[in-house]
Amino acid sequence: MxxxxxxxxxxxxxxxxxxxxxxxxxxxxxxxxxxxxxxxxxxxxxxxxxxxxxxxxxxxxxxxxxxxxxxxxxxxxxxxxxxxxxxxxxxxxxxxxxxxxxxxxxxxxxxxxxxxxxxxxxxxxxxxxxFVMKSRESPFEKDRHFEQLTPKEKEVLLELGMGQSNKQISQTLYITEYTVKKHVSQVLAKLELADRTHAALYANAKGLVTYSVN
CATH class of the missing domain: 3.40.50.2300 (Response regulator)
Known part of the structure; x- marks a missing residue:
């Protein structure tokens, strides 16, 4: 590099x-x-x-x-x-x-x-x-408790927003797939989301990514 x-x-x-x-x-x-x-x-x-x-x-x-x-x-x-x-x-x-x-x-x-x-x-x-998320005042941000996520969970959420699989996330963030699964579970629980598709939609709605979710 x-x-x-x-x-x-x-x-x-x-x-x-x-x-x-x-x-x-x-x-x-x-x-x-x-x-x-x-x-x-x-x-x-x-x-x-x-x-x-x-x-x-x-x-x-x-x-x-x-x-x-x-x-x-x-x-x-x-x-x-x-x-x-x-x-x-x-x-x-x-x-x-x-x-x-x-x-x-x-x-x-x-x-x-x-x-x-x-x-x-x-x-x-x-x-x-x-900081950007906290500065926004819409009820959507407040209701989903984004501020409760750890830095690593936010990175995982960003990857989910781009439609990445657990394997792809593990390779990108240099962590094991097991660790990815744990982070995904925590993200869904803290944001009160049903599944990773909703997490991807959430990340897009927040403007964390600009990718389309299929």
């Missing part, structure tokens, strides 16, 4: 470099501090993944991602941010980012997210999903 880091804070870049050194499968191809440097780095290194800070000084990381895509850069883009603003998250989803991770995430959580994204799946930090 070859990555580049785009962040205007030296301490953040150094911290990420230290974290990624824990995983021998991750190779850092370079670092950039602004949009101009990042675009040049993308073109010369062609990374699998680009980790982009949402705020790059006076520039916006999302604008960088849009421009990179327009220039034909095919890397997967992961937004790393401390922002809990729903508008930031929604805009990131709209432009097609592959991941949205909070800077408060634990090192192993960040590496786990990159592994999921590298394999072709999207990853949204459970902390962001939780």
């Amino acid at each position: 070859q990555i580049v880091i785009v962040d205007d804070h030296p301490l953040v870049r150094k911290g990420l470099t230290s974290i990624f050194a824990l995983d021998t499968a991750i190779e850092i191809l370079g670092e950039a501090t602004n949009k101009r440097e990042a675009l040049a780095l993308f073109r010369t290194t062609k990374p699998n993944l680009a980790i982009v800070d949402l705020r790059l000084g006076n520039e916006c990381g999302l604008d960088l991602i849009i421009e990179a895509k327009q220039q034909g850069i095919t890397s997967k883009f992961v937004v790393l941010t401390s922002s809990m603003e729903e508008l930031d998250f929604q805009r990131a989803k709209e432009i097609g980012v592959d991941g949205y991770v909070l800077k408060e995430a634990l090192p192993e959580e960040l590496i786990h997210a990159l592994q999921i994204i590298y394999r072709g799946r999207k990853y949204y930090d459970p902390g962001v999903l939780d």
